[in-house]
Amino acid sequence: MELRLATYNVHKCVGLDRRRRPERILEVINALSADIVALQEVDHRIPPRPAALPPDLIAHETDFGVLPFAPNETSLGWHGQTILVRHGLKVETVRRVLLPGLEPRGAILAELSLQSGPFRVVGVHLGLIRRYRMMQLAAIRAAITRRGEMPTAILGDFNEWSARGGAEPLGPAFRLHAGGPSFPAARPFGALDRIALGPGVHLLDAGVHATAPARVASDHLPLWADLRIGG
Numbered sequence: 001m002e003l004r005l006a007t008y009n010v011h012k013c014v015g016l017d018r019r020r021r022p023e024r025i026l027e028v029i030n031a032l033s034a035d036i037v038a039l040q041e042v043d044h045r046i047p048p049r050p051a052a053l054p055p056d057l058i059a060h061e062t063d064f065g066v067l068p069f070a071p072n073e074t075s076l077g078w079h080g081q082t083i084l085v086r087h088g089l090k091v092e093t094v095r096r097v098l099l100p101g102l103e104p105r106g107a108i109l110a111e112l113s114l115q116s117g118p119f120r121v122v123g124v125h126l127g128l129i130r131r132y133r134m135m136q137l138a139a140i141r142a143a144i145t146r147r148g149e150m151p152t153a154i155l156g157d158f159n160e161w162s163a164r165g166g167a168e169p170l171g172p173a174f175r176l177h178a179g180g181p182s183f184p185a186a187r188p189f190g191a192l193d194r195i196a197l198g199p200g201v202h203l204l205d206a207g208v209h210a211t212a213p214a215r216v217a218s219d220h221l222p223l224w225a226d227l228r229i230g231g
Helices: 022-031 055-061 130-146
Strands: 002-009 036-040 064-066 082-086 090-099 105-114 117-125 152-157 175-177 193-197 201-208 223-229
Touching (some): 022 055, 036 117, 036 152, 082 105, 082 117, 105 130, 117 130, 152 223, 193 201
Parallel strands (some): 002 036, 117 152
Antiparallel strands (some): 002 223, 036 082, 090 105, 105 117, 152 193, 175 193, 201 223
């Protein structure tokens, strides 16, 4: 089975023009033509962290459902993250993964039942300090190991500036891909947004969505990846 995954740090829906326009973010998301989208910074920072990307707008303007990671009725996600799944895909399980570090971080996990079999997606927004990023990836690896092996994709804002490496704690079975520079959106030179693929997930193509609307909608550009699951 082939799927398109994407990851997008929406910067609380504030664009480079300093305007908060969630409808512009959804225009970019729809243009990705993805089946599953991991989002970062979907909520405001101050508790109770109300949604910066309104759920009713997502329901009205897209063909996606929002997975239930939010700890309260005002937030869209957990630690500012959520996963959108196109209607028609069957989600079996959603989990939160608390991550270590100096600043509060968490990962979000969804397991789906596809025609090709089970498939796991993990959304991440890793820390700014490399030492803690390594600890966080190790915690993610431990969490998915406890849940049992299945084809897995880990994607999001890795906050990794190095052109090589950055995912060693996931182990040699995972392959890290960066589709190109994604930050800052206007003139990107840092490939901060990446995807790591485990056994049973094959990369067909990947790239950065660098259209004119995307270059102003957020400080990050979205990353997309076409995958084949199984086989």
